[in-house]
Amino acid sequence: DFYEDLVEDNAREWRLTLMEQCHKLKKCFQNELTVKQYDAALRRLWNTIGITSECEWVDRLWTGLRVEIQKGLWREKLHPEFSRYKDILHVAELTEVIESIDKPKG
Template sequence: MQIPADSFLGRTLGNINRLRTRRRHKGDSDPSSSSSDDGSGSDDPRRSNRNSEPAPNGQQSRSRHRGHGKTLIKPIAPKPYDGSPDARAFTRFVTEGTAYVLDGNVKKNRRVFVLSYYLTGRAYDFYTQKIAMSFDTVELQEFFDKLFDYCFPINYRTEVRKKLERTYQNNRPVMAYVHEIEELFNLLGTIDERQRVEKLWDGLKPSIQGRLYRDHLHPDRSSWDDI
């Protein structure tokens, strides 16, 4: 596993379990806690039919009262992921895919299978070769971890670090340069504040560095926010 826990992607993967815990604390039942063959899951059409039967007047009013705080929008399907080594696309699939199966109350042993419908290219190759035969035993966290390892090169972090070293402001606005290096910092994780400041400073145009010196700022002493 090559994803640093303190990187943006690592924190995103870590949030999967915290999101599931918050749902239970709020009183939402985990559909995986029921038997896979008892017909009580949210995808059981028999349950839908029972829920659609009219209830006595008193029960209807109580049901309407309890339902005021519930989300009424339909879960949004994730954008398909094609297996390209693009951290932004992968992170989007992780966050959108997780929200989709949890908000849709998909049973735990079917979540990975449901997400397979939104895999294409190399990502779907991974599913058919490594996951399909045992999809019902694979946790979301494990699925995303293995998908990353399959689709991204083993030297991915090294390549990101090299890209960071080659990144300069050049003719771009300062904020465009700042946005790019912040994104690279988030991908790498484990970079202290002073290293971030030094990279920010070194990549700025010399004319801007000169103005910063005149304002009594220095890369060895000033903070990111001051610069």
């Protein structure tokens, strides 16, 4: 089976790969990505690592978003301990659009 064929013989390598992915997740911030791109990057890492906890998803999404988007979440009375991931994502995307309209064209 899969485990015996691939994982068992290379357990150390698999653990290192998992640790590398966890490290990437800790270092993953929105920076210049759009909210949609950031969400996709997080989901790829979560799927690789196997994180399924919505609490962990919410925490990583919220803390990794740009400050101006976090402010928009607070303005909409969302909270990282009580709000659902999909609600945070939706408001973050709307806030991003509002922020882009408010930016002066250069």
